[in-house]
Amino acid sequence: MNVLIVLAGFLAIGAAVGPATSKVVCYYNSKSYVREFEGCIYPAQARMLPLDLDPALSFCTHLVYGYAGIQPDTYKMVSLNENLDVDRSHANYRAITNFKTKYPGLKVLLSVGGDADTESPEKYNLLLESPQARTAFVNSGVLLAEQHGFDGIDLAWQFARIKPKKIRSTWGSIWHGIKKTFGTTPVDDKESEHREGFTALVREMKQALSVKPNMQLAISVLPNVNSSIYYDVPAIINLVDMVNLGAYDFQTPERNPKEADYATPLYTPQNRNPLLNADAVVTYWLQGGAPAQKLVLAIPTAARTWKLDSDSEIAGVPPLHADGPGEAGPYTKIEGILSYPEVCGKLINPNHQKGMLPHLRKVTDPSKRFEKGLTKDQDLTPHFGTYAFRLPDDSGEGGLWVTYEDPDTAGQRAAYVKAKNLGGVSIVDLSMDDFRGLCTGDKYPILRAAKYRL
Numbered sequence: 001m002n003v004l005i006v007l008a009g010f011l012a013i014g015a016a017v018g019p020a021t022s023k024v025v026c027y028y029n030s031k032s033y034v035r036e037f038e039g040c041i042y043p044a045q046a047r048m049l050p051l052d053l054d055p056a057l058s059f060c061t062h063l064v065y066g067y068a069g070i071q072p073d074t075y076k077m078v079s080l081n082e083n084l085d086v087d088r089s090h091a092n093y094r095a096i097t098n099f100k101t102k103y104p105g106l107k108v109l110l111s112v113g114g115d116a117d118t119e120s121p122e123k124y125n126l127l128l129e130s131p132q133a134r135t136a137f138v139n140s141g142v143l144l145a146e147q148h149g150f151d152g153i154d155l156a157w158q159f160a161r162i163k164p165k166k167i168r169s170t171w172g173s174i175w176h177g178i179k180k181t182f183g184t185t186p187v188d189d190k191e192s193e194h195r196e197g198f199t200a201l202v203r204e205m206k207q208a209l210s211v212k213p214n215m216q217l218a219i220s221v222l223p224n225v226n227s228s229i230y231y232d233v234p235a236i237i238n239l240v241d242m243v244n245l246g247a248y249d250f251q252t253p254e255r256n257p258k259e260a261d262y263a264t265p266l267y268t269p270q271n272r273n274p275l276l277n278a279d280a281v282v283t284y285w286l287q288g289g290a291p292a293q294k295l296v297l298a299i300p301t302a303a304r305t306w307k308l309d310s311d312s313e314i315a316g317v318p319p320l321h322a323d324g325p326g327e328a329g330p331y332t333k334i335e336g337i338l339s340y341p342e343v344c345g346k347l348i349n350p351n352h353q354k355g356m357l358p359h360l361r362k363v364t365d366p367s368k369r370f371e372k373g374l375t376k377d378q379d380l381t382p383h384f385g386t387y388a389f390r391l392p393d394d395s396g397e398g399g400l401w402v403t404y405e406d407p408d409t410a411g412q413r414a415a416y417v418k419a420k421n422l423g424g425v426s427i428v429d430l431s432m433d434d435f436r437g438l439c440t441g442d443k444y445p446i447l448r449a450a451k452y453r454l
């Protein structure tokens with residue numbers, strides 16, 4: 001209780017405090033710890049250490065440490081980087097769970113999967129098909145979590161993905177051909193077996209955790225996993241403490257290299273597949289009978305970027321022709337991705353640091369759609385997200401198109417969560433938010449903006 005009072009006092013500056021029950025689930029992807037950097041304006045600022053989490057944790061109710069993996073031969077749940085996670089030199093697992101001393105209300109979960117586990121990816125399906133493999137996984141996972149002081153396990157299962165579709169080829173045909181155009185993915189030909197296997201896994205994991213004191217079980221639905229194929233909501237919802245809906249990255253430069261579009265729309269932009277937006281994912285779970293309070297909606301902090309070329313429409317309005325992933329950012333060094341501070345550093349703003357020219361022009365979502373049952377105050381503009389771009393120019397500077405969440409749109413997603421009475425939001429992940437306060441001086445602006453609107 002003391003924590004809540006302190007937290008309330010801390011947040012009272014400039015914003016209303018949400019109900020104490022709203023969850024703010026903060027993901028920390030440990031890959032950011034080993035991020036490389038060179039020759040950028042802020043050297044050493046690329047790398048995020050457990051210590052850098054501290055300013056975030058007064059806003060977080062849960063900290064999810066990503067990601068553990070599965071050993072292919074034994075199906076045991078294991079650290080993917082023992083040197084970083086468990087060896088004495090770094091011992092990140094302990095460093096993370098030790099934050100509970102300072103933040104006693106914080107729940108720290110160990111997440112498994114999350115697309116970080118790339119070796120023999122078929123093991124995620126094979127494990128679900130074998131009761132013995134599931135047992136090995138459950139027993140080792142509970143032990144791993146318990147040994148390092150975690151409060152539970154999050155299953156971020158690496159299921160097959162929805163097959164990407166061309167956006168434009170569907171224009172005009174969408175209303176009379178949804179089934180035909182967006183049939184289920186052919187990638188997994190044992191869908192129903194895997195659905196049943198996952199339900200069994202959740203049941204077995206719950207059973208193993210429930211004999212331990214205060215151990216939680218969570219599920220993270222990864223982006224572009226079709227919930228209606230793999231998640232039997234009525235069968236699993238009572239077994240889990242929360243479900244994090246990774247309803248983002250519907251369009252990415254990897255999935256759709258030739259078409260740039262909003263990555264994370266809250267609602268359906270015009271002439272798009274009506275299932276590829278956050279509201280559609282939330283609706284599936286609610287219609288399956290999930291109590292709204294168990295659902296947590298993800299807010300992604302990483303921007304998605306595409307190169308524009310001379311064939312790209314000059315208005316910049318999505319969807320538009322693109323030429324593959326945009327170049328890597330100076331800190332994060334991943335093609336097609338920029339962290340929030342990398343985006344804000346590129347925006348046109350006379351107060352910002354020079355040296356990252358040429359700038360991007362930001363376009364705030366102009367749509368104004370009032371949802372039934374919401375007051376004007378709760379209206380959710382922008383619904384699709386913010387984008388920013390520059391066209392290729394004669395000097396040979398490349399064009400770039402960027403779709404991202406900023407503090408405004410993060411606040412809109414939180415307002416949606418509040419309006420729908422959902423359990424809370426998750427920030428995926430903290431290392432892509434502005435954890436050093438480079439944009440405006442405030443650390444973790446996306447996390448803060450979301451928290452203030454809950």
Ligand SMILES: *[C@@H]1O[C@H](CO)[C@@H](O)[C@H](O)[C@H]1NC(C)=O
Pocket residue numbers: 162182183184185226227228229275276
């Ligand atoms: C998800 O699967 C269902 C069938 O279970 C299908 O009707 C739907 O179109 C799929 N969603 C997407 C976005 O492909």
